[in-house]
Amino acid sequence: MASGSYRNGGVKVASKVDRLPSSAGYTTPKPSTKSRLSAAAAPSRRGVSVAPSSSKAGGDSGVPGRVRVAVRLRPRNAEEMIADADFADCVELLPELKRLKLRKNNWDSETYEFDEVLTEFASQKRVYEVVAKPVVESVLEGYNGTVMAYGQTGTGKTFTLGRLGEEDTAARGIMVRAMEDILADTSPEIDSVSVSYLQLYMESIQDLLIPANDNINIVEDPKTGDVSLPGATNVEIRDQKSFMELLRVGEAHRFAANTKLNTESSRSHAILIVHVKRSMKGRIDVDHSFHGENSMATNLVSSFRPPIVRKSKLVVVDLAGSERIDKSGSEGHTLEEAKSINLSLSALGKCINALAENSPHVPVRDSKLTRLLRDSFGGSARTSLVITIGPSPRHRGETSSTIMFGQRNERLKFQQNYLDSAKKLEEKWKANVDKARTEHQNLCLDNARNVEAPSTSTSDDVGEVRQFQNEKHLRQSTEDEINKLKSEVSRWKQLEEAGNAEILKLHKMLDSEVGQKQKLEEEIAILKSQLLQLSFHANETKPSLDRGVPGKLSTGFDSLVSQPRHSQLRDSANGPKASIAKLFEQVGLHKILSLLESEDLDVRVHAVKVVANLAAEETNQELIMAQGGIGLLSVTAADAEDPQTLRMVAGAIANLCGNDKLQKRLSREGGIKALLGMVRCGHPDVLAQVARGIANFAKCESRASTQGNKAGVSLLIEDGTLPWIVKNANHEASPIRRHIELALCHLAQHEINVKDMITEGALWELVRISRNCSREDIRLLAHRTLMSSPIFQSELRRLHIEF
Ligand code: ADP
Ligand code: MG
Numbered sequence: 001m002a003s004g005s006y007r008n009g010g011v012k013v014a015s016k017v018d019r020l021p022s023s024a025g026y027t028t029p030k031p032s033t034k035s036r037l038s039a040a041a042a043p044s045r046r047g048v049s050v051a052p053s054s055s056k057a058g059g060d061s062g063v064p065g066r067v068r069v070a071v072r073l074r075p076r077n078a079e080e081m082i083a084d085a086d087f088a089d090c091v092e093l094l095p096e097l098k099r100l101k102l103r104k105n106n107w108d109s110e111t112y113e114f115d116e117v118l119t120e121f122a123s124q125k126r127v128y129e130v131v132a133k134p135v136v137e138s139v140l141e142g143y144n145g146t147v148m149a150y151g152q153t154g155t156g157k158t159f160t161l162g163r164l165g166e167e168d169t170a171a172r173g174i175m176v177r178a179m180e181d182i183l184a185d186t187s188p189e190i191d192s193v194s195v196s197y198l199q200l201y202m203e204s205i206q207d208l209l210i211p212a213n214d215n216i217n218i219v220e221d222p223k224t225g226d227v228s229l230p231g232a233t234n235v236e237i238r239d240q241k242s243f244m245e246l247l248r249v250g251e252a253h254r255f256a257a258n259t260k261l262n263t264e265s266s267r268s269h270a271i272l273i274v275h276v277k278r279s280m281k282g283r284i285d286v287d288h289s290f291h292g293e294n295s296m297a298t299n300l301v302s303s304f305r306p307p308i309v310r311k312s313k314l315v316v317v318d319l320a321g322s323e324r325i326d327k328s329g330s331e332g333h334t335l336e337e338a339k340s341i342n343l344s345l346s347a348l349g350k351c352i353n354a355l356a357e358n359s360p361h362v363p364v365r366d367s368k369l370t371r372l373l374r375d376s377f378g379g380s381a382r383t384s385l386v387i388t389i390g391p392s393p394r395h396r397g398e399t400s401s402t403i404m405f406g407q408r409n410e411r412l413k414f415q416q417n418y419l420d421s422a423k424k425l426e427e428k429w430k431a432n433v434d435k436a437r438t439e440h441q442n443l444c445l446d447n448a449r450n451v452e453a454p455s456t457s458t459s460d461d462v463g464e465v466r467q468f469q470n471e472k473h474l475r476q477s478t479e480d481e482i483n484k485l486k487s488e489v490s491r492w493k494q495l496e497e498a499g500n501a502e503i504l505k506l507h508k509m510l511d512s513e514v515g516q517k518q519k520l521e522e523e524i525a526i527l528k529s530q531l532l533q534l535s536f537h538a539n540e541t542k543p544s545l546d547r548g549v550p551g552k553l554s555t556g557f558d559s560l561v562s563q564p565r566h567s568q569l570r571d572s573a574n575g576p577k578a579s580i581a582k583l584f585e586q587v588g589l590h591k592i593l594s595l596l597e598s599e600d601l602d603v604r605v606h607a608v609k610v611v612a613n614l615a616a617e618e619t620n621q622e623l624i625m626a627q628g629g630i631g632l633l634s635v636t637a638a639d640a641e642d643p644q645t646l647r648m649v650a651g652a653i654a655n656l657c658g659n660d661k662l663q664k665r666l667s668r669e670g671g672i673k674a675l676l677g678m679v680r681c682g683h684p685d686v687l688a689q690v691a692r693g694i695a696n697f698a699k700c701e702s703r704a705s706t707q708g709n710k711a712g713v714s715l716l717i718e719d720g721t722l723p724w725i726v727k728n729a730n731h732e733a734s735p736i737r738r739h740i741e742l743a744l745c746h747l748a749q750h751e752i753n754v755k756d757m758i759t760e761g762a763l764w765e766l767v768r769i770s771r772n773c774s775r776e777d778i779r780l781l782a783h784r785t786l787m788s789s790p791i792f793q794s795e796l797r798r799l800h801i802e803f
Helices: 011-019 041-050 078-083 124-140 157-161 174-185 240-260 288-304 335-356 368-373 393-406 409-448 460-540 553-560 567-571 575-587 589-597 601-615 618-626 629-639 643-657 660-668 671-681 684-706 722-727 734-748 751-760 762-772 776-788 790-798
Strands: 067-073 091-094 099-103 109-113 116-118 145-151 192-201 204-207 269-279 309-318 382-389
Touching: 067 091, 067 124, 067 335, 099 393, 116 124, 124 145, 124 157, 124 174, 124 269, 124 309, 124 382, 145 157, 145 393, 157 174, 157 309, 157 382, 174 192, 174 240, 174 269, 174 309, 192 240, 192 368, 204 368, 240 269, 309 368, 335 368, 335 382, 382 393, 409 460, 460 589, 460 601, 589 601, 589 618, 589 629, 601 618, 601 629, 601 643, 618 629, 618 643, 618 660, 629 643, 629 671, 643 660, 643 671, 643 684, 660 671, 660 684, 671 684, 684 734, 722 734, 722 751, 722 762, 734 751, 734 762, 734 776, 751 762, 751 790, 762 776, 762 790, 776 790
Parallel strands: 067 116, 067 382, 145 309, 145 382
Antiparallel strands: 091 099, 099 109, 192 204, 192 269, 269 309
């Protein structure tokens, strides 16, 4: 199929034109005013024809030399609407991408590329414009062209190509529209449009206009390569109406012929050939300016040549059904039939592929169909193939093989590469997933062994998977932790409620305790102030404490009680006693005594002071004793360290010792021993009070003995005071010395004590007193006592002491 050789006539002109660059501005013969073809589109297609390799596949409509392939999807028909209602279409169209996805299953699909993808919504008009119009335009420009429909029976080949659209002009098919365009662009006066309508069945060509014309031969001009069918009827078309009539006749004959042959139209190829002869006379003059410096010569030549006629043809082929024909003949067709159909279609496919690959060998001779089409596709001819498919998933297999027909080898290669790389990616992904899984398992094992994960991991994917797993674990453990915390919180809330009740209870208890404490504190404060007052009074009543004790004792007491004196109290002579009595009544002795045990030293001191003062009153003394006062005083005497407290305790006991009625009880309850214990302090004021107490006791005891109320040795001697008395009888401090001298005198008045007194060395002290005592009354008393005691006298005699 050499370039330019398919044009019937005008070869020279064509070859000239073909050599011209597109940019040279070859002017297409001006279309007539009724032309609906785009004039602007013509030069570009011309240019492409000069340099076909420079054109972009699918980018230019009507690229010569290769077959443009469009795919058209038929909408679901009524039967499919019902039968496939629950299923998705087996194809998915991506018209913008010019791609078609054929579903393998729910998750897998194959993608194919086309020059044009026409959805089920594509109108007949659009299909014509996309598929056929460029070819028709090319034919009108003098090039041969072919439009073919290939697809499974029932997918719309005849609908696309042969629909007459008499009832609905929008439904007109490619044949009708092509003729309309051709007729519109040609002039019946100077141009000629004629039509042949044929059927190719089992490698036999039959005339559909005159069916009797059978077995029509294909004649090829060995010089030009033009293909012609001399035996076929060629009907001149003057108008669209006659063409429509012709189509109707042809279709009727096709049906009848097939019935006669006991076959179906789907097993034959229907071929419409439109011959266009255009006279270039008148038109060629326009081209003169185009020929530049050769225009003169051309003018000369043209004026002597017959008018140039440009011949071209448009072949429209409604191919046999692409469904695979069962070679077994079980469906009523013969093996020969199957062979021939498969032959012609596969031969056509081979030719299309050879053209697409710019193969030097296009196997056109393999079938009648390809031989017939030889001058109408490839080379400068433009060929369009529309692949018709149905949506039904039930015909997926047939649809798939139909699509493969439309896919040129280069596409198939691309498709294969695409599938291969997809497969490789899938394998890689699987390998990565496996690897990650293994790594993860290792990681788990490592974690279980508490061993560091090996640091040799190299794959990023594995790292990501591992990170993902880690995050998953982290998330899981965090969720667990949150749940744990939540239950902990609810548990704590319950506890808190219980705790709150408990706290409330404790608060109440605390409040009442605080109240009690406050009350006690207030009471203590009152007592303190009362004690303070009593202390004042005690100071005031100091002389009465010292009653019968002359000299320095009052001074010593004074020095220890350093409370400020209240002028009012001092001014009234009877006030203090009355006040103490009054306070005593108010507070109660028991409370005062209990304060002797207070932790607070200050309180203790004041309590002792008050008790000491109370003990000065004879009326209180028995009361104090009755309330166990001596016991408390004894405890204080034993515990206290400070001379002030000891002095007061000793003073209090000394006062009690002056009460005749309390003698025995005092001794029995440890009063004497407590008094004696306090001498450990050594402070002269304390010693003075001790001495006073002993003297008081001795005086009362003596009186009782005299009155016959006391028998037996002195309790002072029994309580072991004699050694201390003898030892301190000549004490340098006169208050102490005088109390002791008195005590010795009282003791010595009773014969029962004398023996012990002699044993302890008291005789010598008595002798000294009787001789040296500065106080005459005591000196005389001592003397009289010594003289009146027979035991003393005999002892003195025994000792040869002159008395
Ligand atoms: P084929 O020639 O491929 O066997 P047909 O052209 O006879 O298929 O179409 C089969 C049926 O489908 C017809 O009834 C036709 O009208 C209908 N059909 C085909 N294509 C379309 C389409 N694009 N839109 C609507 N109906 C269509
Ligand atoms: Mg059909």
